[in-house]
Amino acid sequence: VQLQASGGGLVQAGGSLRLSCTVSGGTFSMYDMGWFRQDPGKERDVVAAISRSGSPTYYANLVKGRFTISRNNAKNTVYLQMNSLKPEDTAVYYCAASTALIPFVKTARDQYDYWGQGTQVTVSS
Secondary structure (H helix, E strand, O other): OEEEEOEEEEEOOOOOOHHHHHEEOOOHHOOOOEEEEEOOOOOEEEEEEEOOOOOOEEOOOOOOOOOEEEOOOOOOOEEEOOOOOOOHHHHEEEEEEEEOOOOOOOOHHOOOEEOOOOOOEEEEE
């Protein structure tokens, strides 16, 4: 299973970006998906997560109301729409896939089996 993340870049504070993560080599509709982010020297923390059916979803408090996670199972792709970006949103963003058959959205790193390579998001002030 391979995950390919894209869509990162440099944006001014208040701007928007949409990250995409396309999954190949597996059955995308069977995976819960998550977006995590990591600053240098810090832990990789969950940003948002979505169940295999598209509902429910989870958002970290820091991004609630600004970010939206969604998925298109026909395109094997999960998205993270990021609005009202802040300098503190600067990080490497990773997508991840979980095969665990437990009935709630996964928010812990160790609940995810496959990871993408990361895409840099930089928000300038």
